[in-house]
Amino acid sequence: MLAAGIAKTSTGSVLIGDYDPKVQSVHCKRIAAFVAHEAVEFAESDFRPYVAYRAALWNVDGRRALAHARLLRERLDGMHEAFAYPLIGALIGMPEIVVLDRPQAAYAAQIIAVVGSLAMFSTHAGAVAARAFAARDELRVIQA
Amino acid sequence: MNQRATIAILVARLYQQRRIVFYCCIAALVVGLLAPRGAAGPVFFCTLLGIAMALAQSPGRYPHLDRCEQSAPLFGRELARAKAVVPCIGAVLATIVYAAAAVVRGSPDAAFTLPVAFAAVVAGTLIALSAAIRLGSARALYVLLALAASAIAYLLAIVAHSLIAEWVFCAVVAFSALRQYGETLARFDPI
Numbered sequence: 454m455l456a457a458g459i460a461k462t463s464t465g466s467v468l469i470g471d472y473d474p475k476v477q478s479v480h481c482k483r484i485a486a487f488v489a490h491e492a493v494e495f496a497e498s499d500f501r502p503y504v505a506y507r508a509a510l511w512n513v514d515g516r517r518a519l520a521h522a523r524l525l526r527e528r529l530d531g532m533h534e535a536f537a538y539p540l541i542g543a544l545i546g547m548p549e550i551v552v553l554d555r556p557q558a559a560y561a562a563q564i565i566a567v568v569g570s571l572a573m574f575s576t577h578a579g580a581v582a583a584r585a586f587a588a589r590d591e592l593r594v595i596q597a
Numbered sequence: 598m599n600q601r602a603t604i605a606i607l608v609a610r611l612y613q614q615r616r617i618v619f620y621c622c623i624a625a626l627v628v629g630l631l632a633p634r635g636a637a638g639p640v641f642f643c644t645l646l647g648i649a650m651a652l653a654q655s656p657g658r659y660p661h662l663d664r665c666e667q668s669a670p671l672f673g674r675e676l677a678r679a680k681a682v683v684p685c686i687g688a689v690l691a692t693i694v695y696a697a698a699a700v701v702r703g704s705p706d707a708a709f710t711l712p713v714a715f716a717a718v719v720a721g722t723l724i725a726l727s728a729a730i731r732l733g734s735a736r737a738l739y740v741l742l743a744l745a746a747s748a749i750a751y752l753l754a755i756v757a758h759s760l761i762a763e764w765v766f767c768a769v770v771a772f773s774a775l776r777q778y779g780e781t782l783a784r785f786d787p788i
Contacts (some may be wrong), residue, residue: 509605
């Protein structure tokens with residue numbers, strides 16, 4: 454399921470898994486993973502230290518995180534490191550929700566393949582961009 | 598406290614800022630060779646270096662690290678402690694290099710100035726961290742506060758001849774500065 458056109462609330466708050474982000478942001482960050490739009494300069498050799506860094510921040514077992522990351526990297530074959538590594542880093546924390554900041558339509562198939570059954574939120578502002586990313590049958594798009 | 602996360606943040610930031618730390622150590626070496634005597638040199642010059650390294654933690658300089666840290670399940674105080682250690686390590690290293698240069702030049706009081714300088718430099722650096730997350734006059738005010746704290750520490754240790762008073766003052770100031778930095782980071786939350 455892809456929810457597109459996410460906007461900041463003007464009043465009140467939206468609970469994430471029964472947690473209020475304003476009060477229990479740490480719990481919310483365990484549930485929701487964020488993948489930024491901006492590409493990050495990575496070389497192939499940065500893979501292991503980057504995974505170790507993300508695993509330490511999320512307090513995930515290092516060896517398990519590396520094995521998980523390698524599996525995800527295989528599924529993201531063909532995707533540039535600059536976009537693949539942040540997505541892998543977000544997924545090794547085993548989130549329930551993935552928030553994608555303007556994901557690229559060119560990588561839609563790979564992203565959907567690794568995110569699997571997790572709920573996806575994207576910050577696409579327009580319906581056209583959201584449809585371009587999610588123009589596939591297995592995805593149900595909800596636009597805010 | 599998640600020590601793994603602290604070490605990961607520390608290593609990642611020190612690696613990214615290795616050039617800044619290196620240049621600060623070189624600057625401390627040069628000034629230490631030129632002005633080896635007295636405590637004023639290491640206290641004030643190394644505080645300036647600590648302020649520079651604290652300002653290097655400003656948001657936007659390493660956006661990828663900022664995003665990873667802000668989206669990680671860490672409390673503001675945990676993040677503050679981890680980020681605060683980075684400029685403190687750089688500033689302490691620069692102070693050690695300064696003292697080493699003073700010893701090389703045959704300064705008789707280099708060993709005594711080291712504990713005086715450590716306390717003042719760490720307190721000044723921690724105050725300057727709050728400047729790193731502010732702009733304009735508020736930023737300048739925190740930098741001035743850091744310099745003022747360093748000057749008070751110097752006065753207590755050297756003019757008033759009370760090393761204990763300097764340490765107590767610096768401990769109180771450093772604790773308050775770190776706490777305030779943590780609270781500010783906790784308020785700034787991407788969620």
